[in-house]
Amino acid sequence: xxxxxxxxxxxxxxxxxxxxxxxxxxxxxxxxxxxxxxxxxxxxxxxxxxxxxxxxxxxxxxxxxxxxxxxxxxxxxxxxxxxxxxxxxxxxxxxxxxxxxxxxxxxxxxxxxxxxxxxxxxxxxxxxxxxxxxxxxxxxxxxxxxxxxxxxxxxxxxxxxxxxxxxxxxxxxxxxxxxxxxxxxxxxxxxxxxxxxxxxxxxxxxxxxxxxxxxxxxxxxxxxxxxxxxxxxxxxxxxxxxxxxxxxxxxxxxxxxxxxxxxxxxxxxxxxxxxxxxxxxxxxx
Amino acid sequence: xxxxxxxxxxxxxxxxxxxxxxxxxxxxxxxxxxxxxxxxxxxxxxxxxxxxxxxxxxxxxxxxxxxxxxxxxxxxxxxxxxxxxxxxxxxxxxxxxxxxxxxxxxxxxxxxxxxxxxxxxxxxxxxxxxxxxxxxxxxxxxxxxxxxxxxxxxxxxxxxxxxxxxxxxxxxxxxxxxxxxxxxxxxxxxxxxxxxxxxxxxxxxxxxxxxxxxxxxxxxxxxxxxxxxxxxxxxxxxxxxxxxxxxxxxxxxxxxxxxxxxxxxxxxxxxxxxxxxxxxxxxxxxxxxxxxxxxxxxxxxxxxxxxxxxxxxxxxxxxxxxxxxxxxxxxxxxxxxxxxxxxxxxxxxxxxxxxxxxxxxxxxxxxxxxxxxxxxxxxxxxxxxxxxxxxxxxxxxxxxxxxxxxxxxxxxxxxxxxxxxxxxxxxxxxxxxxxxxxxxxxxxxxxxxxxxxxxxxxxxxxxxxxxxxxxxxxxxxxxxxxxxxxxxxxxxxxxxxxxxxxxxxxxxxxxxxxxxxxxxxxxxxxxxxxxxxxxxxxxxxxxxxxxxxxxxxxxxxxxxxxxxx
Numbered sequence: 001x002x003x004x005x006x007x008x009x010x011x012x013x014x015x016x017x018x019x020x021x022x023x024x025x026x027x028x029x030x031x032x033x034x035x036x037x038x039x040x041x042x043x044x045x046x047x048x049x050x051x052x053x054x055x056x057x058x059x060x061x062x063x064x065x066x067x068x069x070x071x072x073x074x075x076x077x078x079x080x081x082x083x084x085x086x087x088x089x090x091x092x093x094x095x096x097x098x099x100x101x102x103x104x105x106x107x108x109x110x111x112x113x114x115x116x117x118x119x120x121x122x123x124x125x126x127x128x129x130x131x132x133x134x135x136x137x138x139x140x141x142x143x144x145x146x147x148x149x150x151x152x153x154x155x156x157x158x159x160x161x162x163x164x165x166x167x168x169x170x171x172x173x174x175x176x177x178x179x180x181x182x183x184x185x186x187x188x189x190x191x192x193x194x195x196x197x198x199x200x201x202x203x204x205x206x207x208x209x210x211x212x213x214x215x216x217x218x219x220x221x222x223x224x225x226x227x228x229x230x231x232x233x234x235x236x237x238x239x240x241x242x243x244x245x246x247x248x249x250x251x252x253x254x255x256x257x258x259x260x261x262x263x264x265x266x267x268x269x270x271x272x273x274x275x276x277x278x279x280x281x282x283x284x285x
Numbered sequence: 286x287x288x289x290x291x292x293x294x295x296x297x298x299x300x301x302x303x304x305x306x307x308x309x310x311x312x313x314x315x316x317x318x319x320x321x322x323x324x325x326x327x328x329x330x331x332x333x334x335x336x337x338x339x340x341x342x343x344x345x346x347x348x349x350x351x352x353x354x355x356x357x358x359x360x361x362x363x364x365x366x367x368x369x370x371x372x373x374x375x376x377x378x379x380x381x382x383x384x385x386x387x388x389x390x391x392x393x394x395x396x397x398x399x400x401x402x403x404x405x406x407x408x409x410x411x412x413x414x415x416x417x418x419x420x421x422x423x424x425x426x427x428x429x430x431x432x433x434x435x436x437x438x439x440x441x442x443x444x445x446x447x448x449x450x451x452x453x454x455x456x457x458x459x460x461x462x463x464x465x466x467x468x469x470x471x472x473x474x475x476x477x478x479x480x481x482x483x484x485x486x487x488x489x490x491x492x493x494x495x496x497x498x499x500x501x502x503x504x505x506x507x508x509x510x511x512x513x514x515x516x517x518x519x520x521x522x523x524x525x526x527x528x529x530x531x532x533x534x535x536x537x538x539x540x541x542x543x544x545x546x547x548x549x550x551x552x553x554x555x556x557x558x559x560x561x562x563x564x565x566x567x568x569x570x571x572x573x574x575x576x577x578x579x580x581x582x583x584x585x586x587x588x589x590x591x592x593x594x595x596x597x598x599x600x601x602x603x604x605x606x607x608x609x610x611x612x613x614x615x616x617x618x619x620x621x622x623x624x625x626x627x628x629x630x631x632x633x634x635x636x637x638x639x640x641x642x643x644x645x646x647x648x649x650x651x652x653x654x655x656x657x658x659x660x661x662x663x664x665x666x667x668x669x670x671x672x673x674x675x676x677x678x679x680x681x682x683x684x685x686x687x688x689x690x691x692x693x694x695x696x697x698x699x700x701x702x703x704x705x706x707x708x709x710x711x712x713x714x715x716x717x718x719x720x721x722x723x724x725x726x727x728x729x730x731x732x733x734x735x736x737x738x739x740x741x742x743x744x745x746x747x748x749x750x751x752x753x754x755x756x757x758x759x760x761x762x763x764x765x766x767x768x769x770x771x772x773x774x775x776x777x778x779x780x781x782x783x784x785x786x787x788x789x790x791x792x793x794x795x796x797x798x799x800x801x802x803x804x805x806x807x808x809x810x811x812x813x814x815x816x817x818x819x820x821x822x823x824x825x826x827x828x829x830x831x832x833x834x835x836x837x838x839x840x841x842x843x844x845x846x847x848x849x850x
Contacts, residue, residue, distance in 0.1 A: 010717075011715075011717075012717055039700065040704045041698070041699065041700045041701065041702055041703070041704050042700045043704075044554065044698065046550065054718075056706055056708060056710075056718070057706055057708070057712075057716060057717045057718055060704060061704050062698045062704040062705065062706075063704075063706045063707070064549075064550070064553050064580070064582075064706065064707040064708070065706060065707070065708040065709055065710055065718075066546070066549070066576055066580075066709055067546075067572055067573065067576050067709060070542065070546045070573070073538070073542070073543045073546035073547050073550065074546045074547075074549060074550040074553075075550060076546075076547055076550060077508075077510070077546060077547035077548060077549060077550020077551040077552075077553075077554070077558065078550040078551065078553060078554040079550075079554075080508060080534060080536070080547070080550075080551060081507075081508065081550070081551040081552075081554035081555065081556040081558070082554045082555070082556070082698070084700075085554070085698065102539050102540065102543070103539070103543060106538075106539040106543070258534060258535075259529070260528040260529045260531075260532055260533075260534075260535075261532065261534060264532055267556075268507040268508055268534060268551065268556040268558075269507075269554055269555040269556045269697060271505070271507045271532070271556070272505040272507060272555075272556055272557050272673065272675070273505050273673060274503055274504070274505060274670050274672070274673055275502050275503055275505065275531065277499050277502055277503050277667075277670075279530070280499065280502070280527060280530065280531075281489060281499070281667065284489040284490060284491045284495065285487060285488075285489055
């Protein structure tokens with residue numbers, strides 16, 4: 001029995017622009033949770049600040065809308081406290097690659113068992129269209145009539161450099177595929193990074209649904225090496241490969257590497273009580 | 286003050302004076318004295334000038350004198366740095382025969398009748414069949430001889446310590462005896478010690494950070510997140526080295542922002558998690574603290590202060606972050622600020638901080654100082670553990686329900702409960718973000734009512750000393766220790782009002798003193814008198830007399846005595 005998808009709906013109406021990719025991303029997330037039979041009370045999502053974060057009160061699961069750039073460590077803190085929860089960090093390309101880039105790298109390196117959704121709409125949309133590290137070169141942006149003077153960050157290339165355990169790329173215009181990827185990411189034991197190419201009809205008008213349709217190619221098979229995976233993210237032309245680009249199930253999670261937690265069956269949330277310190281006190285005599 | 290005695294080691298960082306200091310502290314404690322040990326050291330790994338001073342008495346003491354009866358130095362630089370701190374008739378022991386004394390130093394030595402003792406510790410160690418590296422033990426034993434204490438006590442301490450290391454205990458023992466019995470010793474070196482304490486010898490010695498760590502363990506903290514920063518770092522060390530016994534999850538975060546966010550996430554999920562840092566790291570955490578305030582997420586951070594702005598003087602003490610703790614962070618949000626003063630109250634107050642954070646759903650900032658964090662205090666035993674009070678209530682329709690006392694129901698996420706969103710957006714009762722003027726007012730006013738409730742429930746500051754005293758010091762943090770040493774060990778007639786709970790500020794007791802025409806003296810380890818400013822803001826009272834110290838050093842006993850002259 002799966003959970004009825006309407007149970008994830010909140011009473012609040014979305015406030016995104018017509019045609020925004022966030023509608024489909026939310027639907028895909030709800031669909032994945034429903035099909036995995038994870039109830040609204042069994043999931044926790046931390047939202048960044050940005051258009052994606054405006055979805056925080058639009059979904060009925062446990063969550064925290066925190067600070068810009070900090071969705072990842074907030075989610076990790078929640079995950080470490082109670083691993084029974086399915087935990088997501090939901091963040092845009094601005095917050096993820098700019099304000100909080102350190103968190104992404106260290107999360108992958110530690111391999112916490114959470115799922116990170118990077119909404120890549122190629123700009124800071126909520127602050128009305130500033131350039132990010134994924135904005136097209138030469139494109140006029142807020143305060144930048146000649147485009148950004150820096151080079152780009154290729155999210156896939158960056159993530160693969162960190163030797164991740166799970167990296168997928170999806171597209172907001174294909175929520176069914178995203179939903180399938182989400183299910184795999186949630187069941188993957190480790191840090192799952194999903195980069196979602198997201199339509200932004202207001203500040204990224206160049207990348208219309210038609211444009212994406214012409215450039216997206218769904219991969220047949222997940223790469224078995226980082227090197228092979230890289231061929232999907234570093235393309236000569238503008239082809240965008242989607243699907244589970246790379247997965248490695250042999251990397252232990254952060255928690256599994258904690259020597260002192262190995263034989264403890266409970267979660268940190270279950271363990272808050274007074275502890276006897278008399279044994280430890282002997283060392284101070 | 287003749288019921289106290291002080292021994293100081295001086296040397297370069299890395300020469301082992303910490304080990305010497307710890308061993309001597311323990312042996313003196315086991316001989317029946319109360320000790321207080323204070324360290325000075327530079328922010329580098331090798332070289333510079335460092336010291337380890339042990340003050341001891343037959344009564345409780347918790348501060349240092351500026352001067353010491355015995356100075357033992359392992360290098361020339363520390364000799365020049367500390368020679369003027371030797372008391373009249375005291376001893377200077379040094380192990381480098383090439384040391385060049387200045388004319389001024391020679392005059393100081395003769396004018397104060399100081400015995401200048403060259404001790405060839407290497408020679409003693411080697412002749413006794415030991416290794417050169419054991420020469421510090423010879424130094425220790427020689428000092429022990431000059432204070433005429435039982436060699437067995439020292440021997441037990443030293444051998445117990447080295448039994449944990451990969452060294453030849455027979456050799457250590459031989460060097461120890463040789464140092465004690467060396468012919469360099471002459472009867473006129475003998476120092477008069479205060480009579481021994483009647484206290485049981487089974488007291489404990491611990492630092493303020495040890496007290497915090499044990500309080501965190503007792504108080505049910507299950508995750509500790511931190512980025513290294515002196516003088517908070519030793520909490521990470523203690524909790525890390527005991528993590529198998531406690532099961533606490535330890536994570537050294539990539540920076541202080543991460544540490545704060547991890548703690549916030551864990552607290553929102555319902556466990557108890559804590560982070561600690563010093564000023565710079567605390568600044569980085571302020572946005573997260575503001576976020577904890579508006580989202581009403583319990584949060585506890587330990588701010589161990591050091592001297593100066595920017596990087597300042599990283600390994601020296603100060604208390605210049607009270608204003609940051611009380612006022613830092615954007616927007617207006619409820620918070621609680623608590624100040625520690627010694628190992629004992631570190632243990633208790635950190636548990637209280639956890640309870641307040643949980644019950645009132647707000648950030649609690651716990652102030653300590655290098656002087657408290659890293660000094661060693663002796664105590665008979667730790668106070669009783671505080672019962673855990675989480676204030677978690679039954680599930681309601683809305684997480685942010687508007688209530689009279691400002692406290693809403695908060696339930697720990699579980700699969701049978703109604704999910705809710707915690708949010709740093711201004712919000713209505715169910716967590717939905719809002720920009721509506723009436724709704725903004727309703728929720729911000731609800732949160733500020735928590736501060737009234739908290740203030741009503743916090744204790745007034747504690748008064749120490751004779752209630753009839755005319756001159757009364759008012760302070761917080763480590764200032765308490767030096768004043769208590771004066772109150773308890775001299776016939777000086779002063780009082781002291783100590784603020785443990787700094788914010789929200791309780792003023793009833795203080796105003797009573799003001800109205801009774803007491804001569805109030807503000808004492809703080811900072812330049813501008815931050816508690817004084819806060820008191821003025823809340824009561825309009827301005828301190829006429831202030832004793833402020835901000836040179837990286839703690840208040841020494843002499844600072845207070847000179848002030849009172």
